[in-house]
Structures are given as structure tokens and as C-alpha cells.
Amino acid sequence: MNREFAAIYVLWLRALKRFIRSPSQIIGSVAMPLLFLIFLGLGFSNVKFPGLPSNLDYIDFLVPGILGMSMLFAATTAGISLLWDRQFGFLKEVMVAPVSRLSIMLGRTLGGVTTAFIQSIMLIIFSILIGFKIISVLGLIASFIFMLLIGLIFVSLGLIIASVMSDIQGFGLILNLLIFPLFFLSGALYPLNVLPKYVRYIVYLNPLTYGIDGIRGALINFSIFGETNDFIILLIVAAASLSIGAHAFSKAKIV
Amino acid sequence: MSKYTIEVSNLVKRYGNFEAVKGISFNVNKGEIFGFLGPNGAGKTTTVHILTTIIDKTSGDAYVCGYDVSKQKEKVRENIGIVFQDPSLDDRLTGYENLDFHAMIYGINKEYRRKRIKEALEMVELEDKADTLVMYYSGGMKRRLEIARGLLNQPEVLFLDEPTVGLDVQTRRHILDYIKALRDRYKMTIFLTTHYIEEADYLCDRIAIIDHGKIIALDTPENLKKSIGGDTLSLTLKHKSDIKIILNALSRLDVIEDVKVENNSIYLILKDASSNIVDIMNIAYNKNVAIEKVEIRRPSLEDVFIHYTGRSIREEEGSNLDRIRMRLRAGMR
Numbered sequence: 001m002n003r004e005f006a007a008i009y010v011l012w013l014r015a016l017k018r019f020i021r022s023p024s025q026i027i028g029s030v031a032m033p034l035l036f037l038i039f040l041g042l043g044f045s046n047v048k049f050p051g052l053p054s055n056l057d058y059i060d061f062l063v064p065g066i067l068g069m070s071m072l073f074a075a076t077t078a079g080i081s082l083l084w085d086r087q088f089g090f091l092k093e094v095m096v097a098p099v100s101r102l103s104i105m106l107g108r109t110l111g112g113v114t115t116a117f118i119q120s121i122m123l124i125i126f127s128i129l130i131g132f133k134i135i136s137v138l139g140l141i142a143s144f145i146f147m148l149l150i151g152l153i154f155v156s157l158g159l160i161i162a163s164v165m166s167d168i169q170g171f172g173l174i175l176n177l178l179i180f181p182l183f184f185l186s187g188a189l190y191p192l193n194v195l196p197k198y199v200r201y202i203v204y205l206n207p208l209t210y211g212i213d214g215i216r217g218a219l220i221n222f223s224i225f226g227e228t229n230d231f232i233i234l235l236i237v238a239a240a241s242l243s244i245g246a247h248a249f250s251k252a253k254i255v
Numbered sequence: 256m257s258k259y260t261i262e263v264s265n266l267v268k269r270y271g272n273f274e275a276v277k278g279i280s281f282n283v284n285k286g287e288i289f290g291f292l293g294p295n296g297a298g299k300t301t302t303v304h305i306l307t308t309i310i311d312k313t314s315g316d317a318y319v320c321g322y323d324v325s326k327q328k329e330k331v332r333e334n335i336g337i338v339f340q341d342p343s344l345d346d347r348l349t350g351y352e353n354l355d356f357h358a359m360i361y362g363i364n365k366e367y368r369r370k371r372i373k374e375a376l377e378m379v380e381l382e383d384k385a386d387t388l389v390m391y392y393s394g395g396m397k398r399r400l401e402i403a404r405g406l407l408n409q410p411e412v413l414f415l416d417e418p419t420v421g422l423d424v425q426t427r428r429h430i431l432d433y434i435k436a437l438r439d440r441y442k443m444t445i446f447l448t449t450h451y452i453e454e455a456d457y458l459c460d461r462i463a464i465i466d467h468g469k470i471i472a473l474d475t476p477e478n479l480k481k482s483i484g485g486d487t488l489s490l491t492l493k494h495k496s497d498i499k500i501i502l503n504a505l506s507r508l509d510v511i512e513d514v515k516v517e518n519n520s521i522y523l524i525l526k527d528a529s530s531n532i533v534d535i536m537n538i539a540y541n542k543n544v545a546i547e548k549v550e551i552r553r554p555s556l557e558d559v560f561i562h563y564t565g566r567s568i569r570e571e572e573g574s575n576l577d578r579i580r581m582r583l584r585a586g587m588r
Contacts, residue, residue, distance in 0.1 A: 003362040010356045018347045021388075089343035093404075096307055097360040098332040254309050 015111025065188030074116030
């Protein structure tokens with residue numbers, strides 16, 4: 001077996017095994033988006049946002065946003081797992097293996113994306129249980145692609161920041177400071193046109209905006225930028241963040 | 256390929272103004288157990304980290320299996336196995352999975368993998384724990400699993416950084432015997448660091464004593480002990496007044512290199528105490544000097560360390576609490 005592929009596979013498999021063996025991690029990471037979904041869905045179910053088609057329920061608008069949120073939060077999980085691995089020495093074991101840093105970075109990223117994706121699937125199932133309607137299977141599959149792209153972008157972001165930090169608590173704080181604005185300014189909870197103009201510019205710079213817009217287009221056929229545009233933008237950002245991630249990893253502290 | 260498995264010359268590692276390794280040079284022969292003995296903070300782990308490509312050197316040259324540790328990192332990594340000072344296992348994986356993942360990353364085929372993992376687990380007697388999560392292992396079991404893991408890629412050199420630190424005495428002895436068996440069975444070159452003198456003495460073919468980033472002595476344990484002079488023969492006399500008499504009588508013996516007197520004891524330094532003791536006792540008998548106690552002491556590595564550094568290695572060890580603190584500090588920076 002090619003060593004580089006083996007390394008990617010091993011790190012991916014490891015992330016998966018650890019995830020499955022840690023029920024508290026599964027519950028904890030699904031619970032937060034779920035609470036947002038339930039309480040915001042209930043609270044705003046009768047609110048009419050300007051610019052939304054009148055036949056669109058708020059819960060249908062919200063589900064794609066929450067799916068984006070669950071993929072966004074993978075950044076923190078992936079970063080913290082890297083910091084723990086450094087703290088507990090496992091990172092050394094990986095970094096002295098005769099494989100490139102790129103493969104190590106890719107394996108970790110794919111692991112983080114996959115576990116976040118499993119959470120999102122669980123969220124979709126739950127959403128359907130509380131009344132979310134999926135239009136088509138093809139749309140569902142397209143939404144998976146958008147979710148994976150969001151995951152790629154933010155997991156690499158988490159890994160990039162974690163590779164230059166060593167303080168676990170500080171990392172959590174900094175990431176929250178970054179992630180919540182990204183979440184609120186992404187059109188996840190309300191349509192973009194309710195925001196003042198100057199805030200909208202920030203929203204346009206946020207990759208999550210296009211991710212959620214793409215998921216919405218795929219799942220409920222409501223997209224502002226068009227799914228193709230969303231896809232292209234996300235692809236470019238994902239490629240950029242992966243290469244920055246690979247660079248950051250080649251410079252990362254091991255001990 | 257070069258004659259030595261590890262070749263190091265004028266190796267320097269600097270952190271800002273602090274010089275952790277101050278231009279050390281040494282060679283390790285193929286198939287020997289080479290030990291780095293020194294107190295915590297002497298530069299042992301730093302050297303291991305440089306040789307295993309974890310950190311970059313500041314200057315000097317270092318080759319492992321003929322490959323430059325800073326220019327041919329991947330080649331070096333292919334040829335070495337490492338057991339780190341601090342645990343480096345994934346404790347949410349089973350013992351078998353830890354080994355299997357390691358073997359996969361090192362590109363070992365499936366059929367070989369099974370065979371080698373089985374063999375390695377047998378070697379460290381962990382076959383029956385293979386499917387237990389590592390979080391339920393004891394400290395000694397974790398260490399053994401790490402040694403097994405270090406063997407999977409059949410490395411030319413195995414690096415062991417403080418392999419028995421934090422383990423109880425019985426487990427330590429066990430681990431040391433594994434290490435010896437490794438060398439005997441696989442003819443593997445082993446580079447070991449330790450601050451336990453008995454460990455270095457028991458295991459190593461050659462020892463480099465390292466202190467404050469410098470190698471201050473390097474030889475076989477036997478030669479190191481010989482280098483600081485001979486045995487000490489101590490005679491404790493019944494009557495203090497006899498000291499003058501016996502010293503006078505002994506002055507004829509030219510094998511005695513040095514004499515120290517303390518209360519009613521005489522300490523004689525000589526090359527080979529056991530073959531001269533008969534003469535000395537005869538002289539005492541002839542002079543009617545009553546001897547209460549006789550003791551022969553061979554120089555230990557501890558004496559060697561004191562001789563070269565002017566202090567005991569134990570004073571430097573630091574408490575466990577210090578170690579935990581040090582690690583925490585390193586993590587928080």
C-alpha cells in the first residue's frame with residue numbers, strides 16, 4: 001500500500017473510531033445545533049421575513065442554516081483534537097512517520113469533515129421527523145456536496161489556527177470569537193436582505209454564506225447566488241484553505 | 256554507507272540564548288546499546304529529538320543510518336523506531352489498533368502486518384491485551400506497547416528516551432530485559448537515554464555521560480569506572496591509636512595509591528583490592544593491630560558521575576511534581 005494514502009486512511013479511520021467510541025461527543029455535538037433548530041424553529045415559526053417566498057415555512061428556511069452550523073462547528077472539534085494530540089504525545093508518533101505533512105493534514109481534515117457530516121445526517125433525519133420536507137433525492141445529494149465543502153473549509157481553518165497555538169483554553173475562546181460572528185453573518189437564521197447594507201458586505205466575504213445558500217438551493221430550491229456560483233466559490237476557498245493548512249502543518253510545532 | 260549507525264559531530268541546539276546542546280560529538284556502532292546518562296535537563300531528549308527529526312539542529316552534523324537528519328528526514332524516519340519519554344499512544348484505540356495503524360503508515364503489507372504485530376505483542380507479552388482500549392492499560396503496559404510499536408517497521412536503530420521513567424522497580428527490570436532481548440534477538444542498534452545509573456550500567460555497551468549539554472565522558476561502563484582510579488579498601492580499627500602504626504607499616508606497599516583517614520577508619524585507594532587484601536591483613540596481624548571491620552568498594556558509575564561533574568546525579572533528579580510542572584509549562588507556553 002502506498003504510504004501516503006495509508007496515512008490519510010489511517011488518520012481518517014482513527015477519527016471515525018474515536019468518534020463512534022465517544023457517545024458524549026456525538027450527543028454533545030449534535031445537541032447544540034438541535035437546540036438552535038428546535039427553539040429558533042418554534043420561536044420564529046410565525047414570523048414573516050421580507051424576501052422569503054410566502055409558501056416557505058421558517059423551519060424549512062432554518063434547517064439548511066443549522067446544517068451549515070453543524071459543519072462550521074467541526075472547526076473547533078478538529079482544532080481541539082489536534083491540540084490534545086500534541087498535549088498527549090500522539091502527534092509526535094504521527095509526525096515522525098515517513099509520510100508527508102500534506103497527507104497528515106489531509107487525513108485529519110477528512111476525519112474531521114466525516115464526523116461532522118455524520119452529525120449533519122443525524123440532524124437531517126431529526127429535521128424530517130419534526131416536519132422538514134425534502135424536495136428531491138438529487139437535491140439531497142447536492143446538499144451533501146455543499147456540506148462537505150463547508151466542512152473542508154472550516155476544518156482546515158481550525159487546524160491552521162490550532163497548529164500555531166498550544167493553549168487549549170485559549171484556542172476555544174478564539175475559535176468561538178471567530179465562529180459565532182461567521183454563523184450569525186451567514187444568512188443561516190434570517191434572509192440577508194434584512195441586514196443593513198454595510199453588514200451585508202461582511203456577509204459576502206463569509207464562505208459559510210455561500211455554503212448555506214447552496215444547501216438551501218439544493219434542499220428547498222431557494223438560492224440567492226445560484227448553486228453553481230456557490231459551488232465554484234466554495235471550491236476555490238476550500239482549495240485555498242487546504243493549501244494554507246498544508247503549509248501551516250509543515251511549520252507546525254510537534255512538541 | 257558509513258561505518259557507524261549514528262554519527263554526530265559538533266552538534267549544537269540553541270533556544271534563544273540558551274544552549275541546550277553545546278557541540279557534542281559521538282559515534283554509535285552497529286548493534287550496540289549506547290546510553291546517554293545524565294540528569295534531567297542535560298540535553299538528552301533534545302539530542303534524541305534532533306536525531307529522530309522532530310526538531311532541527313542549530314549547527315553541526317548528525318547522520319542516522321548514513322542519512323542526514325536535517326536533509327533526509329523521511330529516509331531517517333523510515334529506518335528508526337522511537338519510544339518517546341512521554342506516552343504517545345492513542346488511548347481510545349485498542350493496543351492492536353495502535354500497532355496496526357502504525358504499521359500501515361509505515362507501509363507494511365496486510366499479511367506481514369498481522370504477523371509482525373503478533374510477534375511484537377508476544378515479545379512484550381501483551382497478546383491477551385491486544386483488544387483492550389489503551390486507556391485501561393497500566394503505565395508499564397503502555398510502555399511495553401510503545402516498545403512493540405517501535406519494532407514494527409524493523410528499524411535499524413531503536414531510540415528509547417527514558418524508557419523506564421515513572422515505572423515501579425519490578426516493571427523497570429522487566430522493560431530492561433526486553434531491551435536486552437531485542438538486541439540479542441534482532442541485532443538491533445539501540446540508543447537509550449536515562450538518568451538511572453543502574454539502568455545504564457546494566458544495559459549499555461557504552462555510555463556517554465552528558466551534563467549541561469556536553470559529553471563529559473564516553474566509554475564502556477568498565478572503563479569509565481577504571482578511569483577514576485581503583486578500589487577503596489576501608490579498615491576500621493579497634494583502637495584509634497593503632498592508626499599511626501599501620502600507616503607506617505603500609506607505606507612499604509607501593510600498590511597503595513592514596514590514603515584517607517577518618518576517625519578510626521583508614522581508606523586505601525588501590526588498583527585491585529581483592530588481590531592485595533591478604534598482604535594488608537598480614538601486615539596488620541604482624542603489627543598486632545586489631546581490625547574491627549574490612550570493606551572493599553569498587554567504584555560505581557555514581558562515583559564516575561560525581562568524579563566528572565562534582566555532584567551526585569540524584570541531587571539533580573527533581574521531584575515528580577517538578578516534572579509535571581515542567582510539562583505543564585511546556586504545554587501552556
